[in-house]
Amino acid sequence: MKYIKINPADNVAVALQDLSKGEVVEGVTLAMDIPRGHKIVLRSLRAGEDVVKYGFPIGHVTRDAEAGTLVDHSCIKTNLEGLLDYQYEPLDSVRSSGKPGDDACHSERGEESAASFKGFRRADGQVGIRNQIWVIPTVGCVNGICEQIVNRFKAEIAGETSSVDAVVHFPHNYGCSQLGEDHENTRQILADMVHHPNAGGVLVVSLGCENNQLDAFRELVGPVDASRVKMFACQKVDDEIQYGVERLREIYAVCSKDERTDVPVSELRVGLKCGGSDGLSGITANPLLGVFSDWIVAQGGTTVLTEVPEMFGAETILMNRCQDRATFDKTVHLINDFKEYFIKQGMPVYENPSPGNKAGGISTLEEKSLGCTQKCGKSIVRGVLRYAERLSVKGLNLLSAPGNDLVASTALAASGCQIVLFTTGRGTPFGSFVPTMKISTNTPLSEAKPSWIDFNAGVLAQGEPMEEVSARFIEFVLAAASGEAVNNEKYGIREIAIFKQGVTL
Numbered sequence: 001m002k003y004i005k006i007n008p009a010d011n012v013a014v015a016l017q018d019l020s021k022g023e024v025v026e027g028v029t030l031a032m033d034i035p036r037g038h039k040i041v042l043r044s045l046r047a048g049e050d051v052v053k054y055g056f057p058i059g060h061v062t063r064d065a066e067a068g069t070l071v072d073h074s075c076i077k078t079n080l081e082g083l084l085d086y087q088y089e090p091l092d093s094v095r096s097s098g099k100p101g102d103d104a105c106h107s108e109r110g111e112e113s114a115a116s117f118k119g120f121r122r123a124d125g126q127v128g129i130r131n132q133i134w135v136i137p138t139v140g141c142v143n144g145i146c147e148q149i150v151n152r153f154k155a156e157i158a159g160e161t162s163s164v165d166a167v168v169h170f171p172h173n174y175g176c177s178q179l180g181e182d183h184e185n186t187r188q189i190l191a192d193m194v195h196h197p198n199a200g201g202v203l204v205v206s207l208g209c210e211n212n213q214l215d216a217f218r219e220l221v222g223p224v225d226a227s228r229v230k231m232f233a234c235q236k237v238d239d240e241i242q243y244g245v246e247r248l249r250e251i252y253a254v255c256s257k258d259e260r261t262d263v264p265v266s267e268l269r270v271g272l273k274c275g276g277s278d279g280l281s282g283i284t285a286n287p288l289l290g291v292f293s294d295w296i297v298a299q300g301g302t303t304v305l306t307e308v309p310e311m312f313g314a315e316t317i318l319m320n321r322c323q324d325r326a327t328f329d330k331t332v333h334l335i336n337d338f339k340e341y342f343i344k345q346g347m348p349v350y351e352n353p354s355p356g357n358k359a360g361g362i363s364t365l366e367e368k369s370l371g372c373t374q375k376c377g378k379s380i381v382r383g384v385l386r387y388a389e390r391l392s393v394k395g396l397n398l399l400s401a402p403g404n405d406l407v408a409s410t411a412l413a414a415s416g417c418q419i420v421l422f423t424t425g426r427g428t429p430f431g432s433f434v435p436t437m438k439i440s441t442n443t444p445l446s447e448a449k450p451s452w453i454d455f456n457a458g459v460l461a462q463g464e465p466m467e468e469v470s471a472r473f474i475e476f477v478l479a480a481a482s483g484e485a486v487n488n489e490k491y492g493i494r495e496i497a498i499f500k501q502g503v504t505l
Contacts, residue, residue: 001463003040004283007055012039012071014053014279014361016461031068036442037279037361037425038072041065051076051363054282056314058367073353073363080313080350080365083339088328089320097323097380115299115474117481118260119267119418120163120200123225127267128197129418129481130435131258132166133251135203135244136193138217139175139210142234146171146205149244153252156245162256164200165483167248170433170496176210177505187212188388189498191221192414194229195390198434200258201228201251205244208235227254260483266300268481269391271412271420271434272375273306275405277353278425279361280441282371285423285457288439290377291470292421292477297379297395304391304417305376306399306408308338309352313366314373318398322381330384334400341501352403356426375423387499391416406430406497419481427452431488433496435480438487439473454486 003025005013013025019034026042034040039053045065050057059076120128135146146169154167170193174186190212194202206214214233221229230247234240272289274281293303305311311318315335322328342349352365362368382395388411391397401411409420409432419434425441429452440446443458455476460469480486488494 001461004461005042006053006283009052009055011042011045011052013042014039014283016280016283025068028068031066032070034070035361038070039279039361039363041067041069041071043067045071050079053367054370056366056370058313058370059364071363072361073358076363078313078350078364078366082349083336086316086319086328086332088322088325090322090328091320093378094321094323094380115265115478116262117265117268117478118483119263119481120197120258121261121263122197124195126197126416127263127418128200129483130165130198131163131200131255132168132198133164133201133203133248133255134193134199134433135167135169135205135248136190137169137171137175138190138204138206138212138214140171140173141176141207141210142205143169143171145234145240145244148241149203149205149248152241153245153248156249157252162252163258163260164252164255166489167252168433168494170494172496172498174498174500175212178211178500179503179505182500182502183211185388185500186498187217187220189410189414189496191217192388192390192416193433193496194221194224196413196416196434198418200255202230203244203247203251204229204231205240206231206233208233227251264299265296265478266394268296268419269302269304269415269417270296270477271304271306271409271415271417273405273409273412273420274310274372274375274423275403276424276426276428277357277360277362277368277371278441280458280461281362281423281425282367282374283441284460285425285439285441286371286374288457288460288466288470288473289375289421289423291466292377292473293375293396294377294379295470295474297377300394302391302394302397303376303379304385304397304399304412304415305373306401306412307372307403308334308400309342310365310369310372310403311335312339312350312369313364314369317373318376318381321379327381327384331381331398334384334398338400345501360425385415387411388414390414402499404497406432406495407499409436410496410498419477421477423457424453429488429491429493430495431493433494435486436488437477437480451487451491
């Protein structure tokens with residue numbers, strides 16, 4: 001396969017590999033070289049005429065574009081502007097749907113329903129796919145103290161064998177000098193981490209004088225297993241390093257006895273994210289995640305889609321898949337509230353895609369969004385979450401968070417996702433505080449960055465059938481859920497980033 005026309009209504013095709021002047025695409029002779037991932041005009045377009053891809057307009061050309069030429073960000077302008085009013089027009093599949101599990105896959109749920117993985121069943125009913133000990137600072141002032149505590153403790157247990165697969169601290173810059181929503185977002189994300197099932201134990205380290213006071217934070221966190229979750233303020237102990245190490249020893253003694261057991265796939269909660277996208281994202285890796293998402297949902301499991309600014313232009317597709325009007329109304333607020341955030345900051349609502357996206361073949365936000373939303377397949381939208389809100393319903397959920405890779409992935413993990421599946425056409429090494437699996441949209445990226453990329457979806461552009469690739473991918477994800485480390489874990493790249501929008505004192 002050298003190119004693809006995604007939808008019969010499209011007036012452009014996409015190069016699946018570098019194409020040369022003189023080659024023929026859909027009966028049209030190329031008038032110039034076309035890079036991989038970029039769009040080829042299939043019939044001459046006059047200035048102002050819409051460019052159609054995925055069966056939808058992705059913007060309009062700003063000058064005449066002749067058949068057989070490249071059309072990209074230099075000559076396409078978005079059609080999007082301002083806030084919109086939306087009407088709930090549910091799809092037939094929504095009208096006829098019942099409970100979660102009756103969604104898009106229409107699986108008979110016979111042999112497939114037996115799918116399982118080996119996870120850690122927690123006392124609160126949640127399931128972890130890792131058994132780690134996390135050291136969480138309430139404020140950035142104690143980041144260095146947390147690092148020293150972890151380093152000393154890891155040196156003490158070096159060479160020991162146990163089911164604890166990592167002891168990690170998560171530095172951040174917040175917890176003080178914040179006001180209003182920013183302060184609450186910090187507190188809530190950190191509280192979400194305390195309750196995350198991938199953490200067999202947690203040590204919370206406070207300074208003592210910060211805005212995020214330990215007693216108030218403890219109240220926000222609520223009931224915990226005191227043998228697994230411990231908290232202290234550095235200003236209230238003599239030797240904070242030694243005190244922290246002693247608390248880790250106590251937590252480790254409990255967590256090291258945890259064992260993996262067989263768990264049904266219905267207990268999986270998977271975050272869906274893309275970043276460094278290119279022209280193949282909506283053709284290979286994102287549709288692969290869509291198939292996987294539908295499969296998980298059909299098993300009674302959960303997937304979460306975020307990056308709200310990258311839903312703009314494709315939001316009605318999601319809205320019409322909402323299970324009822326109440327869910328639709330929440331989705332409208334999800335979209336318009338984020339647009340209002342841009343307007344409040346005096347920033348253009350549709351300032352997207354990024355330079356890397358454009359270099360990879362994405363020209364407008366509509367094009368990026370139509371590719372981005374394919375990650376959630378065709379399932380019905382069952383839930384809509386505020387930023388830092390934890391999951392409460394199974395099935396496909398939408399989550400409020402920006403497009404920034406680490407901020408959005410942190411939000412996905414904080415919602416309760418045990419793993420984040422991250423598609424990329426340009427490549428990135430980052431990792432969030434849960435396993436962050438990278439899926440490449442093209443084979444050259446996978447070959448160039450084997451320490452970044454975990455799974456290559458680029459083989460879809462080379463003709464491998466989706467059914468075969470998705471079967472391998474399901475097996476790969478379940479192996480990761482059962483303990484196989486992904487690249488960000490192998491190379492020790494684990495970070496958090498908390499959404500900030502207001503004043504710093």
